[in-house]
Amino acid sequence: MKAAVDERLDGLRGSAPRLTYSARSLAALENNPRCTLRAVLDASGSDKAAIAAHAGFPTPFGQSPFAIARGNAFEALVKANGCAELIRVLRETLKLTLPEVAYQDLNDVGGNASPEVRCTRTRQLLVNTALGKFPGTLYDHPMLRLQVGGHTVFLEPDLVAFRIEDRFHVVEIKSFPIIDDQADPAQVKAATTQASAYVIALRAMLAEAGIGPDAVSDTIVLVAPKDFTNSPTAAFVDARKQVATLTRQLTRIERIGDLVSLLPEELTFDLAVDEAGKAQRPAEELAAALDQVPALYRPDCLSHCEMAFFCRSRARACASLDVLGPTVREQLGGIDTATMALGLARGELTADVDQAEMAAALRHAARLRAEVLGQPGGAGAAA
Amino acid sequence: MSKVSAMAHLEAMEQMRAVPLTVFRHRRLSIKPLVIVPLTMAGEAGAPLAAMAGTARTAPKLLVVDQPRNRDQRFAFAADLGRIVMDYINSHRLHRRDVTSRGDGPTSRYSDAPQILVPNPGGIKVLADLGRMCRFRKTDGDYPVQPVVPLLGMWLTFLAESAEQAGTSMLLPVTGMLGEHWATGQSVMEDQNLASIMGWIAPADGVSVEQAIADAENPAVCPPAGPATSPEFDKTYLAPAVKRFDDARALGDPTAITAAETDLRELIGEQIKPTWRLMWSAISLLRAVPEAPRTAARFERDLASFTAYSDYQDEGALPQRKRDAAIGAARRLSRLERAQADFEADMAFDDSLVLADLRSVGEAFAGTVTAAETDRVVTTAKNRRVPRPRITVTTDDPVRLAPGVILISPSMPNNHKALIISSAPDEESTQITVEITGGMGRGVVPQKGTVPSLGQRIAYLPDPGWRPTPVFPEPDSIPWTHSSLADEDPDTDTDAAEGWGDAD
Ligand code: SF4
Numbered sequence: 001m002k003a004a005v006d007e008r009l010d011g012l013r014g015s016a017p018r019l020t021y022s023a024r025s026l027a028a029l030e031n032n033p034r035c036t037l038r039a040v041l042d043a044s045g046s047d048k049a050a051i052a053a054h055a056g057f058p059t060p061f062g063q064s065p066f067a068i069a070r071g072n073a074f075e076a077l078v079k080a081n082g083c084a085e086l087i088r089v090l091r092e093t094l095k096l097t098l099p100e101v102a103y104q105d106l107n108d109v110g111g112n113a114s115p116e117v118r119c120t121r122t123r124q125l126l127v128n129t130a131l132g133k134f135p136g137t138l139y140d141h142p143m144l145r146l147q148v149g150g151h152t153v154f155l156e157p158d159l160v161a162f163r164i165e166d167r168f169h170v171v172e173i174k175s176f177p178i179i180d181d182q183a184d185p186a187q188v189k190a191a192t193t194q195a196s197a198y199v200i201a202l203r204a205m206l207a208e209a210g211i212g213p214d215a216v217s218d219t220i221v222l223v224a225p226k227d228f229t230n231s232p233t234a235a236f237v238d239a240r241k242q243v244a245t246l247t248r249q250l251t252r253i254e255r256i257g258d259l260v261s262l263l264p265e266e267l268t269f270d271l272a273v274d275e276a277g278k279a280q281r282p283a284e285e286l287a288a289a290l291d292q293v294p295a296l297y298r299p300d301c302l303s304h305c306e307m308a309f310f311c312r313s314r315a316r317a318c319a320s321l322d323v324l325g326p327t328v329r330e331q332l333g334g335i336d337t338a339t340m341a342l343g344l345a346r347g348e349l350t351a352d353v354d355q356a357e358m359a360a361a362l363r364h365a366a367r368l369r370a371e372v373l374g375q376p377g378g379a380g381a382a383a
Numbered sequence: 384m385s386k387v388s389a390m391a392h393l394e395a396m397e398q399m400r401a402v403p404l405t406v407f408r409h410r411r412l413s414i415k416p417l418v419i420v421p422l423t424m425a426g427e428a429g430a431p432l433a434a435m436a437g438t439a440r441t442a443p444k445l446l447v448v449d450q451p452r453n454r455d456q457r458f459a460f461a462a463d464l465g466r467i468v469m470d471y472i473n474s475h476r477l478h479r480r481d482v483t484s485r486g487d488g489p490t491s492r493y494s495d496a497p498q499i500l501v502p503n504p505g506g507i508k509v510l511a512d513l514g515r516m517c518r519f520r521k522t523d524g525d526y527p528v529q530p531v532v533p534l535l536g537m538w539l540t541f542l543a544e545s546a547e548q549a550g551t552s553m554l555l556p557v558t559g560m561l562g563e564h565w566a567t568g569q570s571v572m573e574d575q576n577l578a579s580i581m582g583w584i585a586p587a588d589g590v591s592v593e594q595a596i597a598d599a600e601n602p603a604v605c606p607p608a609g610p611a612t613s614p615e616f617d618k619t620y621l622a623p624a625v626k627r628f629d630d631a632r633a634l635g636d637p638t639a640i641t642a643a644e645t646d647l648r649e650l651i652g653e654q655i656k657p658t659w660r661l662m663w664s665a666i667s668l669l670r671a672v673p674e675a676p677r678t679a680a681r682f683e684r685d686l687a688s689f690t691a692y693s694d695y696q697d698e699g700a701l702p703q704r705k706r707d708a709a710i711g712a713a714r715r716l717s718r719l720e721r722a723q724a725d726f727e728a729d730m731a732f733d734d735s736l737v738l739a740d741l742r743s744v745g746e747a748f749a750g751t752v753t754a755a756e757t758d759r760v761v762t763t764a765k766n767r768r769v770p771r772p773r774i775t776v777t778t779d780d781p782v783r784l785a786p787g788v789i790l791i792s793p794s795m796p797n798n799h800k801a802l803i804i805s806s807a808p809d810e811e812s813t814q815i816t817v818e819i820t821g822g823m824g825r826g827v828v829p830q831k832g833t834v835p836s837l838g839q840r841i842a843y844l845p846d847p848g849w850r851p852t853p854v855f856p857e858p859d860s861i862p863w864t865h866s867s868l869a870d871e872d873p874d875t876d877t878d879a880a881e882g883w884g885d886a887d
Contacts, residue, residue: 060600060602060613060614060615062613062614062615062618063425063614064425064426064611064612064614064617064618065614065617065618065622066424066425066426066427066617066621066622067425067426067614068426069426070425070426070427071426175426176428177428177429179428179512179515180515180705180706181706182706225428227428227515228428228429228512228515228516299569299570299571299572299573300572302572302573303572309600319396319397323396323568323569323570324389324392324393324396324568324569324570325570325571325572327384327571328384328388328389328392328393331384331385331386331388331389332386332389338393338396338397338568339397341389341393342393342394342397345390345393361386361743361781362386362390364386364743364779364780364781365385365386365387365389365390365739365743366390367779368387368739368742368743369387369390369391369736369739371739372406372735372736372739373403373736
């Protein structure tokens with residue numbers, strides 16, 4: 001069964017190399033989890049950016065070199081000299097009692113940096129620590145492994161796991177500032193979700209050794225620049241909700257087979273790349289293939305998903321209310337398109353039983369607008 | 384948002400152009416606003432990259448930081464911007480007029496207040512951050528700055544705080560002003576792109592709305608209005624140009640430094656100018672929309688708070704604290720909520736389209752007077768005979784206001800007040816009986832024109848003034864759980880010594 005699903009997913013991806021999930025793409029699952037198109041593209045390891053671009057809708061999802069440089073510089077600063085700065089904020093800002101600090105760099109194992117080797121080494125160390133056989137405190141660059149949709153995903157960097165009072169904590173180092181104890185909520189949320197992937201992976205790894213989930217805290221430690229300085233500060237962030245949500249999304253991926261089985265047999269997003277590396281598949285054909293999979297566009301997609309411009313053009317083409325976003329959408333529950341809403345409002349369409357109440361409200365709203373706009377100036381006295 | 388506003392967005396989608404959402408512009412537009420287009424460096428909090436500023440479309444000032452990560456250059460930029468902002472603010476501190484003061488507030492007010500306009504909410508955030516970064520700076524000690532820097536910091540903080548309060552006009556994002564008056568066929572998020580919302584309202588000659596909004600998202604055609612520059616631009620142009628400047632400085636070669644500086648200015652000028660032009664086009668569009676009547680009364684409150692803060696500055700102000708204490712935060716939240724409710728009521732009172740929004744959800748109504756008992760008189764508890772006429776309004780609106788709600792009416796003289804007595808649905812329409820309680824003069828016979836007459840069309844909405852002002856404990860009676868010693872701390876400022884090291 002599983003194999004059949006994998007075969008279908010490989011077929012969907014076509015000849016392109018498989019892209020694996022990263023903590024970042026796992027975190028993206030939290031946004032718009034019900035979109036089949038994205039679920040299928042991600043599970044099949046397809047390159048969304050390349051597909052969107054070839055279909056005629058490149059999404060500008062670049063990161064500025066300044067932001068990258070800043071991120072790297074800050075991480076290096078926090079981790080320099082065996083995480084001296086990190087230890088300082090854990091002690092001073094978070095008031096943690098770290099008696100003696102044993103720092104372990106798991107970046108490579110005797111010069112071997114392959115994910116498998118590092119992962120084995122990580123597991124060995126962390127399991128022994130959890131069992132009390134090894135007195136570790138700080139682990140830099142552990143390599144974790146998570147099964148996502150039947151495929152092994154290695155999750156790593158940026159992560160320091162530290163152990164205090166018999167529990168591991170995940171540390172997420174970010175370069176957005178915490179100004180006067182407050183940080184941008186959207187960025188904190190993204191960082192927390194990403195850290196949740198690590199919490200889940202860490203728990204899964206320990207579970208293999210029969211160690212319960214309590215060994216890993218679902219409170220994460222966010223380390224970020226303080227105010228406008230370069231020096232780090234830290235805060236505890238409760239990740240319980242996001243760990244639960246992400247766990248649910250991961251279970252959904254396990255059931256990707258259900259979604260895939262609804263798609264036409266021959267469907268593929270293959271770009272038919274030739275020897276020179278150029279995609280040869282006609283763009284319309286690719287777009288038509290994408291159209292076979294239900295998408296769930298929302299304006300939010302513009303900040304999360306490489307397919308956004310493509311999906312938005314589809315939503316616009318059928319006058320879907322999704323292009324207007326939730327504030328308008330929730331006014332028009334049960335109606336999907338502007339054409340339908342306006343048709344009902346103008347009495348040009350007859351409402352079915354379910355829509356009767358909405359249709360009456362829309363007709364009233366349309367009448368109100370006409371009443372006011374009909375009046376020149378529409379001045380004060382609204383009556 | 385209600386179904387009437389939703390309808391406007393649907394029409395915009397159908398017609399592929401923006402349609403009006405309100406009859407009026409509810410924000411004051413100064414005859415001489417100070418426009419600031421700030422740009423920041425990606426990934427760095429409070430690292431200004433550039434700003435274009437000025438009070439007229441022509442001859443703006445362009446300020447550029449050659450190396451945003453260098454603290455000296457950063458504060459030199461703050462000082463330059465500070466001079467522009469302070470000149471502008473000070474030009475509003477010349478004329479005062481007397482006001483009848485209630486309580487112990489100042490007895491005179493400035494006759495005009497500043498108005499700073501930025502492209503989008505991100506622009507406000509930049510100015511707020513800059514305010515935070517500058518207001519604690521010292522003019523002496525290890526890292527001295529020019530005196531205008533902390534001054535700018537305090538004023539920007541004041542303005543940014545005022546901007547959080549609904550209905551104020553001293554610091555506003557232009558996309559917000561446009562979005563308040565026009566509905567587009569796209570989401571709120573996309574409307575925060577200045578070029579995009581302008582594309583819906585007034586695309587350039589010969590350009591379709593479709594093309595204009597596509598261009599708005601293409602940084603190669605239409606550089607973003609900031610605060611961040613496009614990653615593509617950073618990679619291809621900005622990073623190499625900053626590096627050339629750094630190299631030239633490292634070599635100490637004056638010709639190379641000047642060349643690199645000129646280069647950077649040109650590069651950034653090209654990125655910022657399209658936004659600058661759009662800002663002024665947006666301002667002329669907004670100017671053409673008639674201003675709502677109650678905007679003037681709200682502006683009085685701006686003048687009062689501007690004057691009060693200004694006087695505080697004259698007395699030698701301390702920088703605003705970093706975070707509100709618990710009570711301060713609660714008081715502030717309550718003030719913001721109240722301002723929001725008042726602003727919404729003001730808009731509904733002035734603007735029949737906004738009123739229609741409330742009517743569609745049953746929070747206001749309009750209809751015809753179908754019964755009137757105009758000579759009704761009652762005797763009060765104090766044994767005084769007062770007129771209390773009752774009228775019945777028949778409306779098609781789905782009214783959801785309960786008996787006991789106090790009403791005001793845009794169709795009647797200003798101090799008209801009424802009370803809902805009963806509300807009876809009848810087939811498609813509803814009959815609402817209200818008692819007129821105010822605005823009829825002092826006599827037992829109401830003054831002419833103060834009581835609605837039979838057959839008259841009339842609109843009513845709830846009086847926002849009925850809510851009691853919450854009472855907060857005085858600082859010394861705060862339970863210790865809500866009090867924090869840190870709140871009382873004088874600002875311990877460690878930032879002054881911060882190392883921005885890497886680039887110096
Ligand atoms: S952009 Fe398209 S594919 Fe991506 S999440 Fe949104 S609807 Fe799904």
